[in-house]
Amino acid sequence: KAAMLQLDTRLAKLESMRDKAPTARNAAGTPVGAVVGGSSGGAAAAGGGGGARQQSAEDRIAAMPFGREIIAAAKANSIDPALFAALVAQESGFNPTARGRRADGSFSGAFGLAQLKPDTAREVGVNINDPRENLLGGARYLRQQIDRFGLEGGLRAYNQGPGAQQRTPGGNSQESREYPGKVLAHYERFAGSGEGLAGLRAEGVQSQAE
Numbered sequence: 001k002a003a004m005l006q007l008d009t010r011l012a013k014l015e016s017m018r019d020k021a022p023t024a025r026n027a028a029g030t031p032v033g034a035v036v037g038g039s040s041g042g043a044a045a046a047g048g049g050g051g052a053r054q055q056s057a058e059d060r061i062a063a064m065p066f067g068r069e070i071i072a073a074a075k076a077n078s079i080d081p082a083l084f085a086a087l088v089a090q091e092s093g094f095n096p097t098a099r100g101r102r103a104d105g106s107f108s109g110a111f112g113l114a115q116l117k118p119d120t121a122r123e124v125g126v127n128i129n130d131p132r133e134n135l136l137g138g139a140r141y142l143r144q145q146i147d148r149f150g151l152e153g154g155l156r157a158y159n160q161g162p163g164a165q166q167r168t169p170g171g172n173s174q175e176s177r178e179y180p181g182k183v184l185a186h187y188e189r190f191a192g193s194g195e196g197l198a199g200l201r202a203e204g205v206q207s208q209a210e
Contacts, residue, residue: 057191061085065094066113069132073139079146084139086186087158090179091115091138096131114138155180 061067061081066088074084092098092113100110100117109117112134121128124144126137146154149165157165160176171177 057082060190066096066131066135069135070113073132073135076136077139077143079139079143080191082191083183083187084142085190086183087138087142087155088113088135089186089190090183096134114141116141152180155183 058071058081061071064070064085067085070085070088071081074081088094091110092115094113096113098112098115100108100115102108111117111128113131114134114137116124116126116128116134116137118128120141121134121137124137124140126133126140128134128137142154142158145157145162145165148154148162149157149169153165153169156169156171156176156179159179160168160172164172164176171179
């Protein structure tokens, strides 16, 4: 319950930040960021006085290891790139050869940037050993879970699996209970705004029916 309260508090804080922030627009006057739920779409507004261009969320992500591939995979699945970058940071720390470990230290079967397991990689149709495809598969799988369970539930389902999420929506372990909050902490750092997060939260399908 305490973990859920902290998560709700973080979400409320991010949404408050979104409400206070001005909407960035491009030269045509349309909101920046065509991606569904995207707060990290384009260049930030120029700073006052000196006109110095602030670094956008996508600029920051693009400078990270595999950043451009992360952005492409996220946009291909209508996910805010900052949210997907946050998930990759939590899953692998941007290490393309990361191997997942169980609590006892044994190999869990999860591999790569998005920590896909072989059966999940087959399900989403990607080569687990190719970093670009690993990211595409991870983004595709995350989109499926968000569509099914909503934002918080979708993040938790990515960690503990959709079957476990359906049985225990609040998490079946300390790791799964804390997982959404850890990803959102990375998101706050990468995006600097709750706009994309709120959009994904609003669009996530809440039904947990098969």
